[in-house]
Amino acid sequence: MTPADRFARLPDLLSADDDLRRRGRWVTVECRVDIGSEPFHLSLSDGALAALDRGPRLMRSTAFTVRGTEEAWQRHWKTIPAPGWHDLFALTKHGVASFEGDLRPLLQNLQYFKDLLALPRRLPGAT
Amino acid sequence: MAPTLDPMIGRYLRLEIDGVPHRLYFEEAGPANGIPLVCLHTAGADNRQFRHLLADPDVTKRFRVLAFDMPWHGKSTPPDGWERTEYRLTTASYTAAIRAFCRAMDLDRPVVMGCSIGGRIVLNLAIAHGAEFRALIALEAADFQQPWYDTAWLHRPDVHGGEVCAALISGLIAPQSPPVSRHETLWMYMQGGPGIFKGDLYFYRVDGDLREKVKAIDTKLCPLYLLTGEYDFSCTAEDTLRTASHIEGVDVQIMKELGHFPMSENPVKFREYILPVLDKIATQDHC
Numbered sequence: 001m002t003p004a005d006r007f008a009r010l011p012d013l014l015s016a017d018d019d020l021r022r023r024g025r026w027v028t029v030e031c032r033v034d035i036g037s038e039p040f041h042l043s044l045s046d047g048a049l050a051a052l053d054r055g056p057r058l059m060r061s062t063a064f065t066v067r068g069t070e071e072a073w074q075r076h077w078k079t080i081p082a083p084g085w086h087d088l089f090a091l092t093k094h095g096v097a098s099f100e101g102d103l104r105p106l107l108q109n110l111q112y113f114k115d116l117l118a119l120p121r122r123l124p125g126a127t
Numbered sequence: 128m129a130p131t132l133d134p135m136i137g138r139y140l141r142l143e144i145d146g147v148p149h150r151l152y153f154e155e156a157g158p159a160n161g162i163p164l165v166c167l168h169t170a171g172a173d174n175r176q177f178r179h180l181l182a183d184p185d186v187t188k189r190f191r192v193l194a195f196d197m198p199w200h201g202k203s204t205p206p207d208g209w210e211r212t213e214y215r216l217t218t219a220s221y222t223a224a225i226r227a228f229c230r231a232m233d234l235d236r237p238v239v240m241g242c243s244i245g246g247r248i249v250l251n252l253a254i255a256h257g258a259e260f261r262a263l264i265a266l267e268a269a270d271f272q273q274p275w276y277d278t279a280w281l282h283r284p285d286v287h288g289g290e291v292c293a294a295l296i297s298g299l300i301a302p303q304s305p306p307v308s309r310h311e312t313l314w315m316y317m318q319g320g321p322g323i324f325k326g327d328l329y330f331y332r333v334d335g336d337l338r339e340k341v342k343a344i345d346t347k348l349c350p351l352y353l354l355t356g357e358y359d360f361s362c363t364a365e366d367t368l369r370t371a372s373h374i375e376g377v378d379v380q381i382m383k384e385l386g387h388f389p390m391s392e393n394p395v396k397f398r399e400y401i402l403p404v405l406d407k408i409a410t411q412d413h414c
Binding site for chain 1: 273287290293298360363
């Protein structure tokens with residue numbers, strides 16, 4: 001499974017996590033996550049994924065974008081990631097990921113987004 | 128049934144720091160005649176980070192462990208008029224607070240162990256006041272670290288300060304750390320006063336660059352130990368090793384499966400590293 005294929009499983013992973021949806025109950029936002037060169041558009045509503053659209057969408061408006069290289073996500077989603085690959089900010093510090101756009105909704109709900117974007121760790125084959 | 132009590136005792140100390148009256152909260156454990164070991168918590172946190180060390184008989188059988196809440200932190204009362212000031216920690220004010228605490232408690236050449244900003248200031252103690260201390264231990268410390276986020280997000284009305292502080296630093300905890308300890312560490316961050324973490328980082332980011340200065344450290348005068356967790360990407364292993372390369376005689380270790388908060392995020396793992404260091408200090412012959 002490619003990193004983008006893993007991320008495409010996000011709806012199931014989030015549906016299975018009641019606690020994360022509870023913690024994200026204030027989150028309603030459109031945002032974008034790039035897995036390497038492949039964009040995903042997330043429509044979050046009260047902490048749940050109302051839609052996850054894979055691939056480019058012309059003129060799609062989003063509040064913020066989290067970009068990471070394929071390698072960054074692959075290593076971030078190891079069951080026990082190696083030092084330097086284990087946190088979004090470790091990735092940005094090393095220049096393999098970035099945050100762009102209006103970061104306020106991201107920072108207002110930072111632990112939720114960190115945990116959301118780490119969910120693919122739970123898929124088989126993450127070791 | 129007898130109550131189950133932790134061994135540490137908490138008290139408030141009245142003292143002046145740079146001429147300003149303060150009321151500092153501290154906890155201590157261990158024999159009154161033990162080697163004094165003063166513990167300095169990380170930015171935006173408080174002395175609870177050392178509760179496991181304070182309750183460890185292998186430590187307190189020889190050491191009198193004292194952990195105080197820095198001014199403005201934990202249960203230490205902020206100075207009168209705090210509401211008219213923006214809190215900013217500096218190298219000078221931090222050094223003054225530590226030396227004032229040691230003086231007020233009449234500690235005889237204590238060991239000082241600090242973590243993160245506490246580790247950075249320990250380097251300054253080694254540079255400027257080494258003769259006053261028996262040994263110095265800097266956890267997660269370096270002479271300089273590259274910033275990895277904008278501190279403006281830490282204190283503004285549209286972002287919950289406690290939650291954003293905790294969420295930011297959560298990534299500095301090693302993934303192997305027990306979940307209970309991870310969340311206890313985060314809880315302490317959620318409880319800091321408004322703007323206090325940000326004010327501490329002023330020292331870290333703006334005022335406390337010790338590059339070049341660390342070359343002046345004399346480890347014969349006062350032994351220095353540096354220990355950094357491999358998962359700390361704020362103060363990286365490379366940062367600590369680079370710092371150590373400028374200090375002759377320093378004892379440096381990179382701790383496996385630990386992050387930026389070794390004493391609170393994984394106390395069991397941390398003691399594997401710190402007990403041998405404390406043993407060396409307790410038996411060092413030149414003190």
